[in-house]
Amino acid sequence: MPFTYNTEEDVAAMLEAIGAASIEELLSQVPADFRLDRALDLPPAMGEMELDRHTRELAAMNVGAASGAVSFLGGGVYDHFIPSVVDTIASRGEFYTSYTPYQAEVAQGNLQAMFEYQTLITRLTGLDVSNCSLYDGASAAAEAVLMALAAGKGRTRVVVPASLHPEYRQTIETYVSCLPGEVVTVPAPDGVVSLDELRAAVDDQTACVLLQQPNFFGCIEDADEATRIAHDAGALMIAVFDPIGLGVLKRPGDWVAAGEGADIAVCEGQSLGSPMQYGGPFLGVLACRASLVRRVPGRIVGQTTDRRGKRCFVLTLQTREQHIRRDKATSNVCSNQGLFALRATVYLSLLGPEGIKETANLCLQKSRYLAERLAATDRFELAFEAPTFKEFVVRDREGRVDELVADGLAAGYLVGVPLGPLYPDLADCLLVAVTEKRTRAELDRMVAILTDDAAASPQRSPREPAEVG
């Protein structure tokens, strides 16, 4: 038990003050029938040195983007560069070992950082209000759908394109599964949603339309037209965006025209300075129009003044929340991804307007370079004609996607996400993402590996899994 203070002497003195003969007597509150009469069946304790060795051995059985592999994986999680300042700030104990700012006087650091986060998100999205974050992009999309259903006064239809991230669609399905609501999926045969079919699917019972820009395949959608279709039917438009993409792409709030775009915008904020961590924890971003503020789930920070008139920050609009409203709350969410919202705030502060634009441009230029080089080979073609931002779908004319992945790994390359499990029609396709971190040498080698070019040698073997107890 490495983290406690009490000596035997302390324990004896404390028990005497309590008036108990033993700790066992204190535990007698637990009915005897329910006392565990054996030790838990868990491995024995490890000291710090053994734990350090053990975790390093386990880590060495994996190959990741910073441990031996060059990553072209995307699909919502990306190997973007994380400046050292982000880690330095997020490693400060005053941030990561604090909790929910219930006592504003001793939490102004967190509260101001969250107010700054909210401001950055409104500027990024072109919308009026941001909360202090939700669990991840998928749950943020689902919470946005619940907002739209609540605002829709009886409208029950939720329209999602097939080009929206499949895991987001599945999460939305789960969230509406026990509520009045139906999810209608509109096909995206050419890599972008079919606008004719979207028009046909949206009716006067439609609460909201979702659109991901760039979409799951990396393609640019006609966001303006999709927004018009939603709004013409009186439905809300929910944008799912890529925050790095906003270095060059129109803000969701500006789709159609400034102030006429999406009503709610959500995203996965992992790209903003968070490590990939095998999929979490991440950062669910949610912003919306001012008219929807009372329906926002989760925490919101507001500016006010203290009793001496000094500017300060507090949690606000709490009557939406579960600890006050219980079963009438807008959501059951009672936390935020504070540390990851902080990381995003620091990251965006370091990037600035020029930095985000340059990052986006590098992703765009490099991904197009790779896409075109692959498309120029005999073996590959691009699956879709629509323009792409930082990822794209490539079709293997030989249909041996699993082999490409295995051979790539053997060469130290994570070459892409096989789409078969998510889209059976695209079983011969690979989703390839290119971030600003990839160099031209890596892109060229990627082409060589995928085309089995002799230049791809020397081959590297994956690390041998070690036996770990």
Added chain:
Amino acid sequence: MQNQHETQLLFDLSKQGRRALRLPPCDVPERPIDGLLPAAALAPAPPALPELAEPQVVRHFTNLSTQNMSVDTHFYPLGSCTMKHNPKRNERAAALPGIADLHPYQPESSIQGMLHILHEMQEYLCEISGLPACSLQPAAGAHGELTALWVAAAYFKDQGQTHRTKVLVPDSAHGTNPASAVMAGFETVTVKTLVSGAVDMEDFRKKLDDNIAVFMITNPNTVGIFEPQIGEIGDEVHARGGLMYLDGANMNAILGISRPGDFGADMQHYNPHKTFSGPHGGGGPGAGPICVVEKLRPYLPAPVVAKRSAVSHQHSAKENPQSTIRNPQYYLDYSSSKSIGRVRSFFGNVGVLVRAYCYIRSHGPDGLRRVSEQAVLNANYLLSRVKHILPVPQGDRCMHEFVASARKLKTERGVTAMDIAKRLLDYGYHAPTVYFPQTVPEALMCEPTETESKETLDAFAETLFRITEEPAELLHEAPHTTAISRPDEVYAARNPMLCHCS
């Protein structure tokens, strides 16, 4: 030493032309953006982010950090939140290359070490809860509640029991319980609790009928007592065909001492950021893994981590050396056709789970049990001192936390729980949780945790006593030593200013 100069808003510090991060030049042939993307999709200008220099960013956020209390710097007896020491070894492990840099869509053969950790975590959590099946996916405790209720709804639907529409929740429960129930399509029925904190059995029996789906109970409950009638409650819920859910927020009291599966729970969530010391991160992230009884296993979110038996694994490896790559030992299992589906993207809050794994490995079975014993000892010791200062309506014993009441002080001198909480800040203590549970008037909920010393608890109790002797006027305006004092929350709610407008 705090520096107020550098805590202006980022946007006030911004100056046109400043840069921090500089990116490398483009090393592939560069083409105009408007030649690559349709004009209608392009932004006229990049977003209006602040323009700052790197030293400025470092100084700004470092100075902001000094305006927080934290576990690393202060005693933080925030009841119900288990603000225990966050071991630094766990931070190191979670940041290792090979852990922090893994992508969720990597081939399974490239993440066997990670899947090993997650598979072991599933087994550890099952053993600690006494429940046989686990999903690590939920992102937070409240998300675990919601996931478990979706599982229950799917189970009852499958059983043809769609008449089960009610979720019973004690009035002392966390607000997330009723909120989660509504999101899962149930109606909530509130069950009263007694002054002792125990469920009012008479009211419970009055509200229990054949339409019950789930009884959600927190045990030890939010006043820190082990529910004395938990056996009867479980039996009666089960006799009516309902399920019992355990809100696992207070698992820090019973590790290795009592298992929810043994006292009748069919489902539970964990808060690894509390019980297993994953840091709270200023409000998150946490995680909310759930464990359930066997009959609910098929409904868990997909995927779960599964392990091929050693025999078949070795056998296939012998036949074909490639098969350890194609058929690695650990894999993601999507096979249950009854699964409720996804509750989030990707696998779970893995970074938090890795820290929890390290915590469990650091303690072992005896260490975990001693964690709970010491948490109970510290809470009872603090209770024994505080009860002479502020009444503790539940009595002389508690598990890991207790709830004191400032009602008498309020009646006699007009001093509220909030006044006491704010004054504690002046003395360098984080306040207990106040005004929760709502069943105790002027509540101050104290959870000292096992990672505090007798000296700290003594000093805290002495400070509390000193505060109760101080003039009411002084307390109404506390805190006096912090950078700000008593923000106007009513103004903030009536005139929402939620971002910095340029």
